[in-house]
Amino acid sequence: MITAKLIGNVWATRKAEALSGFKLMLAEEIGGINEGRRLIVVDIISAGIGDRVIICTGSSARRMLGNDDIPVDAVVVGIIDEDCNFK
Amino acid sequence: MITAKLIGNVWATRKAEALSGFKLMLAEEIGGINEGRRLIVVDIISAGIGDRVIICTGSSARRMLGNDDIPVDAVVVGIIDEDCNFK
Amino acid sequence: MITAKLIGNVWATRKAEALSGFKLMLAEEIGGINEGRRLIVVDIISAGIGDRVIICTGSSARRMLGNDDIPVDAVVVGIIDEDCNFK
Amino acid sequence: MITAKLIGNVWATRKAEALSGFKLMLAEEIGGINEGRRLIVVDIISAGIGDRVIICTGSSARRMLGNDDIPVDAVVVGIIDEDCNFK
Amino acid sequence: MITAKLIGNVWATRKAEALSGFKLMLAEEIGGINEGRRLIVVDIISAGIGDRVIICTGSSARRMLGNDDIPVDAVVVGIIDEDCNFK
Numbered sequence: 001m002i003t004a005k006l007i008g009n010v011w012a013t014r015k016a017e018a019l020s021g022f023k024l025m026l027a028e029e030i031g032g033i034n035e036g037r038r039l040i041v042v043d044i045i046s047a048g049i050g051d052r053v054i055i056c057t058g059s060s061a062r063r064m065l066g067n068d069d070i071p072v073d074a075v076v077v078g079i080i081d082e083d084c085n086f087k
Numbered sequence: 088m089i090t091a092k093l094i095g096n097v098w099a100t101r102k103a104e105a106l107s108g109f110k111l112m113l114a115e116e117i118g119g120i121n122e123g124r125r126l127i128v129v130d131i132i133s134a135g136i137g138d139r140v141i142i143c144t145g146s147s148a149r150r151m152l153g154n155d156d157i158p159v160d161a162v163v164v165g166i167i168d169e170d171c172n173f174k
Numbered sequence: 175m176i177t178a179k180l181i182g183n184v185w186a187t188r189k190a191e192a193l194s195g196f197k198l199m200l201a202e203e204i205g206g207i208n209e210g211r212r213l214i215v216v217d218i219i220s221a222g223i224g225d226r227v228i229i230c231t232g233s234s235a236r237r238m239l240g241n242d243d244i245p246v247d248a249v250v251v252g253i254i255d256e257d258c259n260f261k
Numbered sequence: 262m263i264t265a266k267l268i269g270n271v272w273a274t275r276k277a278e279a280l281s282g283f284k285l286m287l288a289e290e291i292g293g294i295n296e297g298r299r300l301i302v303v304d305i306i307s308a309g310i311g312d313r314v315i316i317c318t319g320s321s322a323r324r325m326l327g328n329d330d331i332p333v334d335a336v337v338v339g340i341i342d343e344d345c346n347f348k
Numbered sequence: 349m350i351t352a353k354l355i356g357n358v359w360a361t362r363k364a365e366a367l368s369g370f371k372l373m374l375a376e377e378i379g380g381i382n383e384g385r386r387l388i389v390v391d392i393i394s395a396g397i398g399d400r401v402i403i404c405t406g407s408s409a410r411r412m413l414g415n416d417d418i419p420v421d422a423v424v425v426g427i428i429d430e431d432c433n434f435k
Contacts, residue, residue, distance in 0.1 A: 001301040008173040015165030032299030038119030040088040056332045059146045059320045064332035071143045071151040078276030086269040095260040102252030125206030127175040146233045158230045158238040182434040189426030212380030214349040233407045245404045245412040245425045262388040293386030317419045320407045325419035339363030347356040
């Protein structure tokens with residue numbers, strides 16, 4: 001998984017039907033040599049802009065949604081505690 | 088998923104039979120440290136050149152096509168609304 | 175998928191039995207920030223050195239071979255038409 | 262797989278239910294051109310901070326957990342022996 | 349797949365049980381813009397240090413082992429012939 005900060009909402013009126021109802025957010029990787037990499041992720045645990053989150057990617061992302069037929073490759077799987085400090 | 092701009096059509100007369108009928112487009116990633124990365128993607132939601140889209144990659148891309156046997160690893164899953172601004 | 179140019183043949187007398195009979199070629203990505211990335215790919219559509227091709231990677235590559243048990247993660251899925259120009 | 266050093270614990274009170282009870286750690290890749298890349302990994306073999314470990318990623322990571330439904334894409338699969346030296 | 353040179357053995361006494369008996373080696377990618385990338389790979393075709401090999405990654409790597417439950421994401425699938433020259 002990677003550490004990222006949620007930096008915005010993504011709105012897409014025209015999209016795959018299977019994505020209806022899912023909240024899409026823009027995430028930016030934090031730390032390490034990929035700092036600043038951008039991903040669009042699905043959030044189903046009520047994370048918000050500014051949160052530092054754990055992003056799971058690839059086929060494993062679909063495991064978070066309980067439905068293997070959804071075309072999603074990145075999801076928020078956790079919100080890092082505010083008092084969890086690492087550089 | 089990643090944010091990309093569709094920048095061209097890709098024509099390939101000789102290709103896998105399973106790809107017949109699918110529209111192939113050239114996409115260029117927008118934003119973050121991978122800005123400018125190129126991908127060839129399948130579009131089945133009538134996106135057009137110049138559109139800013141959401142690209143899903145890997146095995147999840149096949150979920151968009153409703154057929155797990157197609158050799159495709161990147162598809163357009165949404166068109167980002169014009170008034171959705173993020174840097 | 176990615177755009178690449180086929181630049182050579184790869185010969186490996188000692189290899190996985192499941193790979194017997196498959197043509198292996200060296201491909202070099204074209205365009206974007208990953209220009210120059212090298213991959214070894216399987217070709218079953220009679221592409222040749224110098225051809226500009228579409229490469230599918232990951233589990234989707236196995237879909238091209240009609241056999242999910244082959245240890246291959248990159249295949250040629252199409253040959254880009256000569257008159258298809260994009261930068 | 263990649264070689265990485267475990268450099269911290271990751272605490273996330275709000276997370277996917279399927280992740281409950283799993284130890285999450287921050288890992289930093291060692292060696293080669295991706296030196297310094299950061300990943301959050303699951304550890305179930307009692308590795309500790311400072312250990313040099315082998316990280317398996319993608320769908321294969323789920324194989325380590327004996328449950329294909331867990332949204333995890335990186336796990337510790339081994340601890341490199343202290344007297345195993347490579348640059 | 350990628351081209352790599354095997355540059356060392358990797359010893360891990362504490363590791364996933366499913367990895368017992370597999371030879372782990374350190375590989376370094378050759379050629380292209382990812383030259384110098386390091387991977388830990390499983391070898392079951394008796395490759396040795398110094399050999400130039402073909403590495404298959406991701407879920408396809410498990411196909412080489414004949415057992416889909418092993419947490420491995422990179423394996424040697426072929427040894428490139430010594431007289432196969434490419435830059």
